[in-house]
Amino acid sequence: MTTLKAKDYTTDQDVRWCPGCGDYAVLAAVRKALPVIGGAKENQVFVSGIGCAARFPYYMETYGMHSIHGRAPAFATGIKLANPQLDVWLVSGDGDLLSIGGNHTMHAMRRNVGIRILLLNNRIYGLTKGQYSPTSEVGKITKSTPMGSIDEPVMPLALALAAECSFVARCLDIDAKPLGAIMERAAGHAGTAFVEVLQDCNIFNHQAWFHASQKDTRPANTLQLVHGDPMIFGVDSERCIIRSQDGLGVANVADVDAADIVVHDETNRTQAFELATMRYPDFPEPLGVLYVNADRPMYEAACEDQVARAKADRPADLQALVHGPETWQVT
Amino acid sequence: MTTLKAKDYTTDQDVRWCPGCGDYAVLAAVRKALPVIGGAKENQVFVSGIGCAARFPYYMETYGMHSIHGRAPAFATGIKLANPQLDVWLVSGDGDLLSIGGNHTMHAMRRNVGIRILLLNNRIYGLTKGQYSPTSEVGKITKSTPMGSIDEPVMPLALALAAECSFVARCLDIDAKPLGAIMERAAGHAGTAFVEVLQDCNIFNHQAWFHASQKDTRPANTLQLVHGDPMIFGVDSERCIIRSQDGLGVANVADVDAADIVVHDETNRTQAFELATMRYPDFPEPLGVLYVNADRPMYEAACEDQVARAKADRPADLQALVHGPETWQVT
Amino acid sequence: MPDSTTTPTNQPPIAVDDVAVRFAGDSGDGMQLAGGQFTATTALVGNDFATFPDYPAEIRAPRGTTFGVSGFQVHFSSNTIHTPGDVVDVLVAMNPAAFKTNIADVRPGGIVLADEDEFGKVGLKKAGYEPDVNPLDDEDLQRRYRIVPVPLSRIVREELADDDHGAKEVMRCRNIFALGLVCWLYDRPLEPTIDHLNETFGVKKGRQDIADLNIRALRAGWNFGETAELVGERYTVAPADLKPGTYRRISGNEAMVLGLTAAARKANKPMVYASYPITPASDVLHGMSGMKRFDVTTFQAEDEIAAVCAAIGASFAGSIGVTGTSGPGLALKGEAMGLAVMLELPLVILDVQRGGPATGMPTKPEQADLLQAMFGRSGEAPVIVLAAASPSDCFDTAIEAVRLATRHMCPVIVLSDAAIANGAEPWKLPDLEAIEPIEITHPTEPNDGEVFHPYMRDEHTGGRPWAIPGTPGLEHRVGGLEKEAVTGNVCYDGENHEAMVHARQAKIMAAQAVIPPIEVGGDTTSDTLILGWGGSRGAILEAADQLSAAGTPVAHAHLRHLNPFPADLGDVLARFDRVIVPETNSGQLRFLLRATYLCDAIGVNVMRGRSFQVQELVEGITRAMEGKS
Amino acid sequence: MPDSTTTPTNQPPIAVDDVAVRFAGDSGDGMQLAGGQFTATTALVGNDFATFPDYPAEIRAPRGTTFGVSGFQVHFSSNTIHTPGDVVDVLVAMNPAAFKTNIADVRPGGIVLADEDEFGKVGLKKAGYEPDVNPLDDEDLQRRYRIVPVPLSRIVREELADDDHGAKEVMRCRNIFALGLVCWLYDRPLEPTIDHLNETFGVKKGRQDIADLNIRALRAGWNFGETAELVGERYTVAPADLKPGTYRRISGNEAMVLGLTAAARKANKPMVYASYPITPASDVLHGMSGMKRFDVTTFQAEDEIAAVCAAIGASFAGSIGVTGTSGPGLALKGEAMGLAVMLELPLVILDVQRGGPATGMPTKPEQADLLQAMFGRSGEAPVIVLAAASPSDCFDTAIEAVRLATRHMCPVIVLSDAAIANGAEPWKLPDLEAIEPIEITHPTEPNDGEVFHPYMRDEHTGGRPWAIPGTPGLEHRVGGLEKEAVTGNVCYDGENHEAMVHARQAKIMAAQAVIPPIEVGGDTTSDTLILGWGGSRGAILEAADQLSAAGTPVAHAHLRHLNPFPADLGDVLARFDRVIVPETNSGQLRFLLRATYLCDAIGVNVMRGRSFQVQELVEGITRAMEGKS
Numbered sequence A, B: 001m002t003t004l005k006a007k008d009y010t011t012d013q014d015v016r017w018c019p020g021c022g023d024y025a026v027l028a029a030v031r032k033a034l035p036v037i038g039g040a041k042e043n044q045v046f047v048s049g050i051g052c053a054a055r056f057p058y059y060m061e062t063y064g065m066h067s068i069h070g071r072a073p074a075f076a077t078g079i080k081l082a083n084p085q086l087d088v089w090l091v092s093g094d095g096d097l098l099s100i101g102g103n104h105t106m107h108a109m110r111r112n113v114g115i116r117i118l119l120l121n122n123r124i125y126g127l128t129k130g131q132y133s134p135t136s137e138v139g140k141i142t143k144s145t146p147m148g149s150i151d152e153p154v155m156p157l158a159l160a161l162a163a164e165c166s167f168v169a170r171c172l173d174i175d176a177k178p179l180g181a182i183m184e185r186a187a188g189h190a191g192t193a194f195v196e197v198l199q200d201c202n203i204f205n206h207q208a209w210f211h212a213s214q215k216d217t218r219p220a221n222t223l224q225l226v227h228g229d230p231m232i233f234g235v236d237s238e239r240c241i242i243r244s245q246d247g248l249g250v251a252n253v254a255d256v257d258a259a260d261i262v263v264h265d266e267t268n269r270t271q272a273f274e275l276a277t278m279r280y281p282d283f284p285e286p287l288g289v290l291y292v293n294a295d296r297p298m299y300e301a302a303c304e305d306q307v308a309r310a311k312a313d314r315p316a317d318l319q320a321l322v323h324g325p326e327t328w329q330v331t
Numbered sequence C, D: 001m002p003d004s005t006t007t008p009t010n011q012p013p014i015a016v017d018d019v020a021v022r023f024a025g026d027s028g029d030g031m032q033l034a035g036g037q038f039t040a041t042t043a044l045v046g047n048d049f050a051t052f053p054d055y056p057a058e059i060r061a062p063r064g065t066t067f068g069v070s071g072f073q074v075h076f077s078s079n080t081i082h083t084p085g086d087v088v089d090v091l092v093a094m095n096p097a098a099f100k101t102n103i104a105d106v107r108p109g110g111i112v113l114a115d116e117d118e119f120g121k122v123g124l125k126k127a128g129y130e131p132d133v134n135p136l137d138d139e140d141l142q143r144r145y146r147i148v149p150v151p152l153s154r155i156v157r158e159e160l161a162d163d164d165h166g167a168k169e170v171m172r173c174r175n176i177f178a179l180g181l182v183c184w185l186y187d188r189p190l191e192p193t194i195d196h197l198n199e200t201f202g203v204k205k206g207r208q209d210i211a212d213l214n215i216r217a218l219r220a221g222w223n224f225g226e227t228a229e230l231v232g233e234r235y236t237v238a239p240a241d242l243k244p245g246t247y248r249r250i251s252g253n254e255a256m257v258l259g260l261t262a263a264a265r266k267a268n269k270p271m272v273y274a275s276y277p278i279t280p281a282s283d284v285l286h287g288m289s290g291m292k293r294f295d296v297t298t299f300q301a302e303d304e305i306a307a308v309c310a311a312i313g314a315s316f317a318g319s320i321g322v323t324g325t326s327g328p329g330l331a332l333k334g335e336a337m338g339l340a341v342m343l344e345l346p347l348v349i350l351d352v353q354r355g356g357p358a359t360g361m362p363t364k365p366e367q368a369d370l371l372q373a374m375f376g377r378s379g380e381a382p383v384i385v386l387a388a389a390s391p392s393d394c395f396d397t398a399i400e401a402v403r404l405a406t407r408h409m410c411p412v413i414v415l416s417d418a419a420i421a422n423g424a425e426p427w428k429l430p431d432l433e434a435i436e437p438i439e440i441t442h443p444t445e446p447n448d449g450e451v452f453h454p455y456m457r458d459e460h461t462g463g464r465p466w467a468i469p470g471t472p473g474l475e476h477r478v479g480g481l482e483k484e485a486v487t488g489n490v491c492y493d494g495e496n497h498e499a500m501v502h503a504r505q506a507k508i509m510a511a512q513a514v515i516p517p518i519e520v521g522g523d524t525t526s527d528t529l530i531l532g533w534g535g536s537r538g539a540i541l542e543a544a545d546q547l548s549a550a551g552t553p554v555a556h557a558h559l560r561h562l563n564p565f566p567a568d569l570g571d572v573l574a575r576f577d578r579v580i581v582p583e584t585n586s587g588q589l590r591f592l593l594r595a596t597y598l599c600d601a602i603g604v605n606v607m608r609g610r611s612f613q614v615q616e617l618v619e620g621i622t623r624a625m626e627g628k629s
C-alpha cells in the first residue's frame, strides 16, 4: 500500500467554516493523523449529523455521509452492521450528539458499536447562529436565552461512562499531536471510542475554552492524564489531585505526600467518572484518555458471529424456507 | 382538607394488566401512598408514555395523560412549565423511558424539572409481547433475539447520576411500604426524583427479579441502603460492602474491620455511582435512596423566576410592543 | 372414542359449502392455538380458507373480562374464498365475556357452543352481566341462535383428572377439547392435531405427558360431540377446487418475511432489517431475526428513527436496508425518509397499518396511512408506494419493493395492515426459479473518464450508481443538502434545485415502465368499476361476485402500485361511467384519483377497526350505484 | 460634507417611482445591517417597501468566496408594492464574489457600485475569477451595466484613520460608507442612521467612539457621492400613497412573535412557546424569549419532538401551547400532532418552510410543506392549516391560529416561509382594541349532573371542554387510544371509532362557519382566476396588475385557510373558466383543489429556492392562459 499524505484526504470542496473556527484545526489534525493510523481510504467512512462540525465529511476524501440532525450514531451503526470491516468515524457537534442525538449516542455506546466519535464541543449551536447548547454553562446569554440559560449543562464524559462507553477521551481542537495520538488509540480500539474535542466557535462562543487552551492558561487549568502517572498540573507542576472523603480535590504538591497524589488509571471507571464530573474552575479540565475497557465485545462482531453460527447451523435453503413446516397437495 | 383514602384514587376503569403482574402491586402502593403524602387530588397529574406500565394514569383518579411512546418526560416538562404548582408523577416502563425515551429522561433530569418518575423496570417489552428491552441481560432469548440479545443493558441509576438527577432511588414492586416512603421523600424533593421499581412481568419475563424479591432470596441478594448506616446485608447480616483499590467489593463482616465497611452517604455522588454500577450476581441489588442533592435549582422555578423578573423589569404593554422601536406617520 | 382414523358416525354428515367458525375465549384460553390448529386441519382437508385473529390491545387483561376476550375466526369453503367471513356459523364461547362480545356476529340460526360451567355468578359478573341472568337461558337469544350449553370445564376436569397433573394443567386443555368438538362437528381428522401436539409438547419440550393429556382432551371433545347428541347433525365441507400444486398456510407477516428474504437472495445481497417493535408489525422483526442464515441481519433499534437511519446506513454500505413499523412509527421516520430521497439510496419501509390516529386501536386494521405514505415528509419528496392485497400477496409485494428500490435507487413504502398481517390463507408455493433475479451492479470504476460522479443517472431508471464503501477510487460524499446534478456536490443554485426536484420525481414515474397494466376483472362491460387497494381485495372480489349473482354485474380492479399508479390507470378509469372506491378510511385513494385524474370517484368508506364485511360492501356499492352514497 | 440636515446638491435629484437596491458583500461585511438601516430610512421617508435578505447556509464561509456572499435587497416605491423586486437598479458589490453572484440580477443599465480595492488578484481568485481578468474592466459588462468602481476601502482606510482605532475597526465601517453613498444617490436623510449609530454603539454599548467612527464613514460615503461625480445624477422617490396611520417596519418572524403574544393577551392566557432552533424559524424562538413579561414562557427543548410534546403538555395544563419549526422539524412532530388530534387540545404549530426535501436549502423559501401539513400523520388526523401571505400578515394569521385552536380544541398549523420570515415591509399598526378577545372558558363544574364528561362536545364548534388540572372534581384522563364519545374512556368499539373519526373531521370543518368568504380582486369578470396561498400574494398582485395593464385582466384571490377551505371556495372556482394556481412547489394546492372540487386548475410552478419573480409569474400565467402550460 502506498503511504498516504494529508492532502490525499483533501477533497476538491472549499472548506466553508468561518475564519478562525476551531474546526479547521481538527480537520487538519485528522487529515494528518489518518495516514499515520493507516488503512485504505476506501474503507474509511466519515459520518456526521447536522451543524457546523457536521460539514466535516465533505472535506474528507473518503466515503462520507452528512446525514440528519442527531442521528449520525444510528447511520453509523447501520453502516457497521452492513460491513463491520469499514473504519467508521463520526464527527459532529455538541448539539447534534448530545441534544437531539443524545439517545442514539448513548445506545451506540452501550452496545459498543465499533465507531470512533469525535464530538466537537463548542458549547453553542453554531450553524443556527448562536443558541445555547446542552453543554453551555448556566446563565449563558444567547439569542434564545436573553436572561441567561437555566439548564444545567450535560457532562459528556460522565454520560459516556454511564453508558459504558469503552473508550473515553478528551482533547483540545488545536492540539494536533495529542489528538492524533488519541485517534490512533481510538482506531485500534474494539468498540465505541468517544473523544470530546474542546472546540472554539470563533463567532458565537469565542474563547469558551480559552481558560484551558491558551499558552498562558493551559498549564494551570488543564490536567494532562497519563496512565500510571500521578495527576499533577500547574505552571510549575505545583498542583495536584488528591482524594479526600468528599472525593477528588485539588492541592499543592508541596503540601501533600507524594503517595497521596491520585495516580491516573485508565481502567478504573469510578475514578474516570470522578474525572468526568470535575468542573472548572474548581478543578482543571482533564485532557487525555480517561477510560479504556478493552474487554467488552464489539456489537457488530457479535452480530456477525450470530449470522455465521446460524449459517453453520442450518443451510440457507430458500426452497425449504418457503415450503415451511406443513404443506398439502392439491391435485 | 378531608383526608383521602386509597379508594379515592381509584377510577371506574377496570384494571387491564395480566393477572399476577407486578404493576398491580405498584398501583396499590401508589394509591396508598398518596393520601399519606397529602396534597389535593386535583393538583396531581399522572403522565405516562406507552407500554403496560404506561396504562397507569387510567387507574388514578387524578388528572392524567397517557401520551405517546417515550415522550412522557417532555409532556411532563410542558405541564410543569405551564403550572409549576402541579404535582406531576410520571409512571412508565423501561422500554419507554430508556429506549425510545432515553434522551427526554436524561434531559429532564439534567434540567432538574420537578417531576417524580417511577420507572417500572421489568427488563422486557411487555405490551408488544416480549421483545428484549434496554435493561434485558445479555444473551436473553426473546422473540426478536432467537439467538440471544447482544446489547449490554443500560444501567438506569448510573445514567440518572451522570445526568445529574438530584434524587435517585430504587425499590421492589411488592414493597409497598418502602415504595411509599420513597415516594414521600420524592414528593418532598425539589427537582427530578427518579425511582427505579423492579417489576415482575408475569407473562414475558417472569421471575426476572426473583433473585432479589423473594423471601428466601432477598436477604442474601439485596442491599438495603440507609443513609449513615454501614452497608451490611445477608441472611444473618453477615455480608458487607468494603472498598478496595479496585472499588467496591463484597466481604464477610467477620473478616473485616467494622470501620472498613462502607457507610452509605446519600449525598456522595461518586459512591452512588459505584452502587449504581454494581451488578448482580457479583453484588447484591442495592435498594433504597442512592443519592439526593437538595441544592440544585428547580427548572420550572428558575423559569417562573425569569418571567417574574421580566414582569418587574418592564410593563407588559402590548401597545408599546406592537409599536416597536421605530415608527413613522403617514397622513 | 374415535381411533386415530376418523370413524364416520351413524348419520352421515351434511355437506355444506362454506362455513365460518369463531373460537372465542379469554386471552389465556388458547384460542389462537385452537383456531390455528383447526385451520391447519382444514387446510389439509383441502378447503380454501381465510382466517382472522382478533385479540385485545391488552396482553392478558384480567380473566373473564370483556376486554380480555381473544378471538380466532376461520372461514373455510369448498369454493374459492377471500375473506374470513362477515358472520359466523359456529361460535365457541369459552366464557360469558366471549359470549357477550361475539354473539352479535353469529348468523341467525348459527350454533353457539358455550362452556356452561363458566356461566356462574362470578363469570357473569366479570363479563358485566347481571349475576342472576344467564344469557344462555335468554329466550330471545335461544330463538335467534342454536345455543348449545356444553359442560366443557366439568368434562375436562373429570375426564382428564390423573395423579400426575394439577388442576391448572388439566384445565389448560379446555381449548383442545373445544377443538375436538368442532372437529367432530365438521368431520375433520384429528391426526394433524395429534401429530402437532406430539411434536410441540413431546419432541420439542420433552413433555410427552402434556401431549398425551391434550390428546385425551381432543378425543374427549370429539366423543362429546359423538355421544351427547346436543347438536344433532354434523357437517362436512368438500375440498375446494384450487389450482393444483403444493400449498401451505401463510399469514401476511410470515409472507412478508419470506418475501424480503427471497428478494435478498434473488438480489444476491445481504439485507439489514432494522426495526423497533410495534403492533402489528413486530412479527416481521421476529421472523426476520430467524433469517440470519440467509445473510439477514436484524437490528432492534432504540426507536423508529434509529431503525430507519440504520437501514439507510446499511444501504449506503451495500446491504439492502429495510425497516418496518406501523403508522405512528412511520410518522417518526418521515424526516429520515426525506434524507433517503435526497441520498437516492434503496430503502424499503414496511408500514403495517393499524387504526389511528395516534395510538388509536393498535390491534385493529385500517387503510388510513396512504396519504401519510405519499406526503409525510418535508418538501417535494416522492417515493414509491406499494400495498399488499392479502396475506400471501405480501410475498410478491415485498419482492417488488426490493426490486423497485434497487432499480430506481429510492425509498419504497410497502403498506400492509393488521388484518393482512395476522390473517392467514392457503398459499400455493411459488416457483422460486421463476422469480426473476434482481439485478444489482455496484460500480467499480469511475463513470466519467477518471472521475466518479455519484449523481450521474441511468437514463432508463433515473437511478444513480450505487457505489459502496470499500471500492477504491469511488470515494464520495452524500448528504441531505441539495446536490448538484451529476457531481452530487452541495449546491444552492435555484435552477439546479428545480432540475433535481424534477429528476427525483421523474425517476419515481420511471417505475411505470415496469409496472404491469391493470387487470380488470368481473364484468368488464359494466358501466361501474370497483377499484380497490390493499387488504380489501378479498371482500371486493366476493362482493362483486355477489352483485353479479344478484344481477348487477360490475367490473373490478385492484391496485398494488399507489405511486406511481400504473400508466394505464387514467385510461381504465375513463372507460367507466362510475368508479367506486371502497376503503377502510375516509377516502384516501379516492382523493388521489380525484386529484390525479379528475375522476369523480365515489367512496364506500367504513372505519370500524376491521376489514370490510362483504355484505356491507355489497350494500355500500349498491347505494353508490343508486345515487351518490 | 452634509450637515445633519440633508443639503440638496447642485443638480436636483431626478424623481423615479420605483427602485430596488441590493447590498451584497461577504457574510462578515455587515450587509444586513446596511440594508436594514437603508430600509429604515426609506420607511421614514414614506415609501412603500419590501425587503429580501439572502444569506448563505454557512455562518461565515471564508472571506471572499462566492458561497460566503450575503445579500440584502430593498425595493422601495412611491406606489404600493408587494415584492422585493425581480431585478435590482443598484447593486453594491463589496467584493468580487458579491459582484459575481449578483450581477445577473441587475437590470440592464442598472448601476453597480463596486469596491475596486477588493478586485485585486487575491480577491479575484477567491471569487473564482482568473486573477488577471478584472470583471470591472469587462467591456461586455460595461456595456450592459453602469459599472462604477469606487475606491471604497482606500477612502475608508484613509479618511477614518486615527490613533484610537485599529485597521480592523476602521475597515468594519465599509458597509456604512456604502450606505452613505447610496443615501446620497437616493437623497435619503442621514439622521436616522446617525441616531441609530449613537443609540447602538454610544448608548447601549458605551462606545461613542465607534459610533463617531461610523458616522464619519457615513458622511464620507455621502461626500464621495457628492464630490466624485462618478454617477452623475441622483434620484429621489416620492412618498407612497399609503393609508394614513402609524407605520413600522416588520419582518415575518417579528410579526409572528407579536401575533402570538397579542393572541395570548387577547385570550388572557399564559403561553408556552416550546421549540428547537432551526433555520428559518429560530428567530421566532428568539423573539418569544423576550416576551416573558407578557406571560410567555419559552422552552428550548432537546429536539423538535420534545418541543411539540412540551407544548401539548402545557396546553393540557391550561396554557396556550405553541411550537415552531421548519419542514424537517415538522416531520418529526407528526406523531405527537396525531396525539394532539386525539387529545383534542389546542396547539399551534408554526412551520417556516424552507427548500426541501431533507436538509435541502435551509435558508431558501419554498411552499412545499402544504401536503405534509395536511397529511403527515398516521390515521385520519385532520388539523386546521393556515398560511401567512406576507411579513405583516403573520400577525393576523398567528391570532387567527390561536383563536381557532382554542375554539375547536385542535391543532392548527401555520405555514410561513423563509422569504416571509426574513423579509420586511411597512406595517400599519393595528388597532389592538379592535381585535376581538379570544374567549376561553375552562369548566369548573361537571357538565352532566354530577359527572364530568371530557369528550362531550360543543354543538357549534365541535370542541370539547378544556378542563385543566387544579380544578377540583373534573379529574379526568386523556390519551392516544381511541376514546369513547362523551366519556373519553378507552374504547375499541368499531362504531364508536367511526363516529369519532367523523367527529374529529366535523369539528375541523366547523371552522368554516367563522372563516370569511373569499375576496376576489382584480377583474372579477375575467374568465381567469389566479388563486394563490402563502408568500406568493405580493407577486401575484403585481403580476395581476401588470397583466391588467397589458390588456389581459384577470381575477385573483388568495387563501389564508387551506384546511378547511373557505365554504365558498367551490362556488368561486366554478365562476371561472380557468383557474391558475401559482406555487413555488410542484403543485400542492392545485392537488388539493383538484381532489376537493374536481377543478382542472393549472399550475405555474417554480422551485428555485426563492419567491416568485413578478416577471416569471406574468409569463407563466400568460402561458397558462394560452395553452396548458
Ligand SMILES: Cc1ncc(C[n+]2csc(CCOP(=O)(O)OP(=O)(O)O)c2C)c(N)n1
Residues within 6 Å of the ligand: A050, A051, A052, A053, A054, A068, A069, A092, A093, A094, A095, A096, A097, A120, A122, A124, A125, A126, A127, A128, A133, C335, D276, D277, D278, D279, D304, D328, D329, D332, D359
Ligand atoms: C431536525 C432538525 N432540527 C434542527 C435543525 C437545525 N440545526 C442545524 S445544526 C443545529 C445545531 C448545531 O449545533 P452543534 O451540533 O453544536 O454544531 P455546531 O454548529 O456548533 O458545530 C441545529 C439545531 C436541523 N437541521 N434539523
Ligand SMILES: Cc1ncc(C[n+]2csc(CCOP(=O)(O)OP(=O)(O)O)c2C)c(N)n1
Residues within 6 Å of the ligand: B050, B051, B052, B053, B054, B068, B069, B092, B093, B094, B095, B096, B097, B120, B122, B124, B125, B126, B127, B128, B133, C276, C277, C278, C279, C304, C328, C329, C332, C359, D335
Ligand atoms: C412510536 C411507537 N413505537 C412503538 C410502539 C410500540 N410499543 C408500545 S409499548 C412498547 C414498549 C413497552 O415496553 P416498556 O416500556 O418496557 O413497558 P412494559 O410494557 O414492559 O410495561 C412498544 C415498543 C408504540 N406504541 N409507539
Ligand code: SF4
Residues within 6 Å of the ligand: A016, A017, A018, A020, A021, A022, A023, A052, A053, A122, A126, A127, A200, A201, A202, A203, A204, A205, D059, D060
Ligand atoms: S459558527 Fe462557530 S462553529 Fe460554526 S463555522 Fe463559524 S466559528 Fe465555526
Ligand code: SF4
Residues within 6 Å of the ligand: B016, B017, B018, B020, B021, B022, B023, B052, B053, B122, B126, B127, B200, B201, B202, B203, B204, B205, C059, C060
Ligand atoms: S405483559 Fe407483563 S408487564 Fe404487561 S401486564 Fe402482563 S405481566 Fe404485566
Ligand SMILES: [Mg+2]
Residues within 6 Å of the ligand: A051, A093, A094, A095, A120, A121, A122, A123, A124, A125, A126, A133
Ligand atoms: Mg456546537
Ligand SMILES: [Mg+2]
Residues within 6 Å of the ligand: B051, B093, B094, B095, B120, B121, B122, B123, B124, B125, B126, B133
Ligand atoms: Mg418493560
